[in-house]
Amino acid sequence: MEIIELLGYFGALVIGVVLGLIGGGGSILTVPVLVYLLSEDPVTATAYSLFVVGTASLVGALRNMQKGLVDFKTATVFAIPAFIAVYLTRKFAIPAIPESIFTVSGFEVTKDIGIMLFFALIMVLASYSMIKDKKEELEEAEVEVKYNYPLIIVEGIVVGFLTGIVGAGGGFLIIPALVLLAKLPMKKAVATSLLIIAVKSLIGFLGDVQNMEIDWVFLGIFTGLSVVGIFVGIWLNKFIDGGKLKKGFGWFVLLMGIYIVYKEFTH
Structure with missing residues (x-):
């Protein structure tokens, strides 16, 4: 096994550790690890990422259910349009993207390049949400949950579409939506978002099972390492402040x- 391949499997462990430490964000690394270290093409990488993200989030969601932190009604209202969209x-949408999207000044933007550039944009947006200081005044407040159904449905569709394209969980979009649109306290929003991410990612992956050959052995090993990483991250959480780490990780995601933009344009 080559060193770069070993780094790829180590990356799977790191993804889980980050998820366990800061409760999200790690999934944004899954596609780059699969593409640049394990030589998967972007379409396959985003498919595998859905399975990894969905399984890892399900582990986190089950832990939160035991603590009574998951708001099932909110999860249902948000998840239904999200999983239909993903x-x-x-x-249908991913297979319909042409292999050559357009050409500018002799530079051809292929399907693979287009997906990675769009993914890079999502990474930049995600990094911003991790870097900026959030006011968590809703952290402990017990407020009545109210639903802005039209906005929640629209947000669910948008998040589902983005998840379908790039294979990331979209927690950085879901958590603010749950706090602002459903008035959930922050801890419940984070816990509920994991259940939403798990459901929509795994259902989105079903769309891929019908379209492509899945290497289940490889996917099982990669996902298993990520789940082990989650438990390592949860254990490390006792000694490391996840909040402080989140900002540093945000800068890493931005870089x-x-x-990715540099790599795709100089490919």
Whole structure:
């Protein structure tokens, strides 16, 4: 096994550790690890990422259910439009993207390059949400949950579409939506978002199972390492402040996004 491949499997462990430490964000690394270290093409990488993200989030969601932190009604209202959107995106939209999207000044933007550039944009947006200081005054407040149904449905569709394209969980979009649109306290929003991410990612992956050959052995090993990483991250959480780490990780994600743009344009 080559060193770069070993780094790829180590990356799977790191993804889980980050998820366990800061409760999200690690999934944004899954596609770059699969593409640049394990030589998967971007379409396959985003498919595998859905399975890894969905399984890892499900582990986190089950832990939160035991603590009574998951708001099932909110999860249902948000998840239904999200998982319909992600399934349709993976089943129909991704296969419909042409292999050559457009050419500018002799530079051809292929399907693979287009997906990675769009992914880099999502990474930059995600990094911003991690870097900026959030006011968490809703952290402990017990407020009545209210639903802005039209906005929640629209947000669910948008998040589902983005998840379908790039294979990331979209927690950085879901958590603010749950706090602002459903008035959930922050801890419940984080816990509920994991259940939403798990459901929509795994259902989105079903769209891929119907479209492509899945290497289940490889996917099982990669996902297993990520889940082990989650428990390592949860254990490390006792000694390390996840809040402080989150900002540093945000800067790392920003640099990764810039690197992907550079890599794709100089490919």
